Amino acid sequence: MQQWPMQKRNKQEKKNKQFKKIKTMSTKNWPLWEIFVRSKNGLEHRHFGSLHATDADMALENARDVYTRRNEGVSIWVVESKHITASNPENSGELFEPAQDKVYRHPTFYDVPDEVKHM
Amino acid sequence: MKNENLYNYILGIADNSLILGQRLGELTGHGPNLETDIACTNISLDLFGQVRSYFQYASKIAGDGRSEDDIAMLRKERDYKNVLLVEQPNTNFAYTIARQFLFDAYHLVFLRELQKSSDLTLAAIANKCIKEVSYHERFSSDWVRRLGDGTEESKSKMQEAIADLWVYTDELFHQTEADKAMVAEGIGIDVIKLKEEYYNYVAGVLEESTLEVPDIKYFQKGGKQGIHTEHLGYILVELQYMQRAYPNMEW
Numbered sequence: 001m002q003q004w005p006m007q008k009r010n011k012q013e014k015k016n017k018q019f020k021k022i023k024t025m026s027t028k029n030w031p032l033w034e035i036f037v038r039s040k041n042g043l044e045h046r047h048f049g050s051l052h053a054t055d056a057d058m059a060l061e062n063a064r065d066v067y068t069r070r071n072e073g074v075s076i077w078v079v080e081s082k083h084i085t086a087s088n089p090e091n092s093g094e095l096f097e098p099a100q101d102k103v104y105r106h107p108t109f110y111d112v113p114d115e116v117k118h119m
Numbered sequence: 120m121k122n123e124n125l126y127n128y129i130l131g132i133a134d135n136s137l138i139l140g141q142r143l144g145e146l147t148g149h150g151p152n153l154e155t156d157i158a159c160t161n162i163s164l165d166l167f168g169q170v171r172s173y174f175q176y177a178s179k180i181a182g183d184g185r186s187e188d189d190i191a192m193l194r195k196e197r198d199y200k201n202v203l204l205v206e207q208p209n210t211n212f213a214y215t216i217a218r219q220f221l222f223d224a225y226h227l228v229f230l231r232e233l234q235k236s237s238d239l240t241l242a243a244i245a246n247k248c249i250k251e252v253s254y255h256e257r258f259s260s261d262w263v264r265r266l267g268d269g270t271e272e273s274k275s276k277m278q279e280a281i282a283d284l285w286v287y288t289d290e291l292f293h294q295t296e297a298d299k300a301m302v303a304e305g306i307g308i309d310v311i312k313l314k315e316e317y318y319n320y321v322a323g324v325l326e327e328s329t330l331e332v333p334d335i336k337y338f339q340k341g342g343k344q345g346i347h348t349e350h351l352g353y354i355l356v357e358l359q360y361m362q363r364a365y366p367n368m369e370w
Contacts, residue, residue: 030152051154054265061258062154065161 033059034084035067036077043118045077056080125238126180127200127297128307130190131343132233133173134201137191138351139222140166141358142209151212158258159215165251172244188369192362196352197345200295204287206342206351210280213266213273217280220259224321225291226252228313237305260324267328274329281325282333289338291317298343 030052036045048067053059059078068076087095099105120126143163150156174187181190204222209215230252233245266277292314294302301307322332341347361368 052152053154057261058265061261062158064254065158066154069157069161 030054032081033063033078034081035059035063036079037063037067037073038075039073041074045075048072050081053078120181120183122180124297124300125306126177127295128301129173129177129180129241131200131295131298132229133170133177133191134199135205135222135226136166136173137170137358138199138201138354139205139218140164140170141354142205142207142218143215145209145357146215155212162219162255162258165248165255169244169248169251172247176240176244188362192359196347196355199342199347199351199355200345201342201347201351202287202290203339203342203348204284204290206348206354207284207287208350211276213276213280214284216259216262216266217277217284219255220263220324221281221284221288221321222291223252223256223259224324225288225313225317227256228316228320229308229310232308232313236308241306263324263330264328267325267330277328278330281330282335285333285335286337286339288318288321290340290342293340293343295343 031054032050033053033056034050035048037048038045048063051059051062051066053062056078059080060076063076063078067073140163143159143166146156146159147163148156150159170191171187174190177190178185178187185193202222204218207214207218227249230245230249234242234249236242236245263277263281266273268274269277292310294310298307298310302309325332339348
């Protein structure tokens with residue numbers, strides 16, 4: 001069976017006493033949340049960054065303070081980071097490369113009218 | 120000064136925000152974690168924004184060439200009219216939150232009424248500030264609930280802070296001579312009428328937080344007359360240092 005880099009690392013870390021210490025500390029820490037902010041009506045929410053909070057309500061309040069204090073947003077989404085499934089960097093070849101050499105997959109042969117914004 | 124009562128009335132409001140803002144500013148880089156650190160300093164900056172509006176107006180009323188900075192930075196301790204509550208130190212996060220909540224709950228009802236002032240400038244400032252203060256109150260009451268209804272340790276710390284700061288709450292509803300004169304003119308707010316609402320509201324939040332409402336019958340006062348606790352001197356040393364060391368300096 002193929003071993004993903006994450007699993008390998010975890011095995012090594014389990015052997016490492018120092019890491020155990022850090023791990024018990026980090027379970028005491030607040031969970032991590034990913035923050036998405038819509039900066040203007042009509043635009044999509046975009047990933048702004050992440051922060052710590054004990055629950056969703058606090059994550060929203062904290063996001064308001066950390067990411068929208070200079071008037072950056074009209075709407076905030078928060079999602080706990082553990083709910084995000086990420087693609088594996090090792091697979092990026094098979095996932096992304098096939099798109100690179102096929103110029104006909106890119107809609108670059110159209111003239112986009114000036115009136116169409118945010119393309 | 121022609122409008123001395125109005126001038127003193129404005130200072131009474133502004134100094135609360137100024138001193139509380141300075142206290143919160145002390146937490147910059149020292150908050151319990153990054154998120155609450157930024158939240159506290161955000162509130163501090165909101166308060167300083169409010170303070171500027173008040174002092175610009177006070178400077179106009181005084182009409183003696185003193186700028187908003189002069190009024191904010193160059194008075195002596197006895198000339199600051201803030202309530203004793205806002206100058207109490209950041210003993211720990213529970214104290215910071217208790218002080219904030221006990222003040223925000225008052226600030227919110229006060230600004231709600233000030234919007235009805237016959238003085239249009241004050242009414243407009245109140246109208247602008249109340250949104251910010253609603254957020255402050257949401258933040259502080261939320262933390263009172265979280266800590267009060269949290270672990271055994273957070274509950275005991277929160278209870279201790281509320282009990283310790285409770286003696287400073289009654290002063291919020293005292294009136295100076297300037298206050299009384301302004302109430303008579305329809306400019307000022309009759310704070311005595313807000314007292315019952317305030318204590319009912321605070322008791323409600325404490326109950327939700329499983330905290331006890333302190334049974335204390337003696338209260339501290341004096342801030343509104345310029346008689347402060349020992350803490351204010353130290354706050355002013357930091358607040359005024361730049362203006363004293365480099366007179367007339369600007370950003």
